[in-house]
Amino acid sequence: MFKKLSVVITAALLALGLTAAPADQAQAAAKKTEIIISAAASLQDSLDKIAVTYEKQHPEIDLVFNYGASGTLQKQIEQGAPADLFFSAGDKQMTALVDGGLISSNTELLKNQLVLVVPSDSKTSISTITQLTDKAFKKVAVGQPESVPAGQYAQQSLTAKNVWDTLQSKLVFAKDVRQVLSYVETGNADAGFVYKTDALTSKKVKIALTVGGHVHKAINYPVGIIKESSHQTEAKAFYDYVQTSAASTVFTSYGFQLAK
Numbered sequence: 001m002f003k004k005l006s007v008v009i010t011a012a013l014l015a016l017g018l019t020a021a022p023a024d025q026a027q028a029a030a031k032k033t034e035i036i037i038s039a040a041a042s043l044q045d046s047l048d049k050i051a052v053t054y055e056k057q058h059p060e061i062d063l064v065f066n067y068g069a070s071g072t073l074q075k076q077i078e079q080g081a082p083a084d085l086f087f088s089a090g091d092k093q094m095t096a097l098v099d100g101g102l103i104s105s106n107t108e109l110l111k112n113q114l115v116l117v118v119p120s121d122s123k124t125s126i127s128t129i130t131q132l133t134d135k136a137f138k139k140v141a142v143g144q145p146e147s148v149p150a151g152q153y154a155q156q157s158l159t160a161k162n163v164w165d166t167l168q169s170k171l172v173f174a175k176d177v178r179q180v181l182s183y184v185e186t187g188n189a190d191a192g193f194v195y196k197t198d199a200l201t202s203k204k205v206k207i208a209l210t211v212g213g214h215v216h217k218a219i220n221y222p223v224g225i226i227k228e229s230s231h232q233t234e235a236k237a238f239y240d241y242v243q244t245s246a247a248s249t250v251f252t253s254y255g256f257q258l259a260k
Helices: 002-030 041-057 070-078 091-099 129-133 149-160 177-185 232-241 245-253
Strands: 033-040 061-068 085-087 103-111 114-119 140-143 171-174 191-195 205-210 220-226
Touching: 033 041, 033 070, 033 232, 041 061, 041 177, 041 232, 041 245, 061 070, 061 232, 070 085, 070 091, 085 232, 091 103, 091 149, 091 220, 103 232, 114 149, 114 177, 129 149, 140 149, 140 177, 149 177, 149 191, 171 177, 177 191, 177 205, 220 232
Parallel strands: 033 061, 033 085, 140 171, 140 191
Antiparallel strands: 085 220, 103 220, 114 191, 114 205
16 A cells, blocks of 8 residues: 555645746746847847857847847837837947937948849849949839838948939838848849948849949947836846957958948
């Protein structure tokens, strides 16, 4: 009888252990602090890699990324969308949030270059963006200038060369720089304006031309902490981390230049 009772008790304890483990895991997961990061689409590869290392070092943190066009992300934050940090691909968007009293701390983090990409098998050579008016280029992909900084830089460059208006019938507008890249990769555009860092991520395109920095505003990437974040301490910790040498090594490996 005692042997049977012992077996019953042992089985009961094992059952409790089996149910307790998932419960403990769920409780541990529930304790994680979720940090929401709104970031320019061109930062996705580098930030995703940085996040893997950071979350291993800080198991209590869960980094959640909202990637998109900087202008779109700016509007979301202004409208109250949840966010703890904002990485912009342009000073304009960050300045708007700072002026609106929505950023508690911010700093210039990175720099980038605007390039013109074409499909990797393209035989067309180009030495100046004014050649986009040639018949060889039927569709040219550009980010929406109203919301996509890369599109704004492209517009500034084409305007400086007096071909923006001429190219209107050829332009294919995209929601962000990654969509521009996709249009060229898939042959839906003969050329497109993206950042150097985006071009380096794809084997389906090649850089046909690096646009001179004198025809567009400086391409700066500031990062800022959202003033209304309910996780100021944790947000500040990641804000500080992306400025360390460890994070800088990742950013530069993807083609970014450091702002400092």
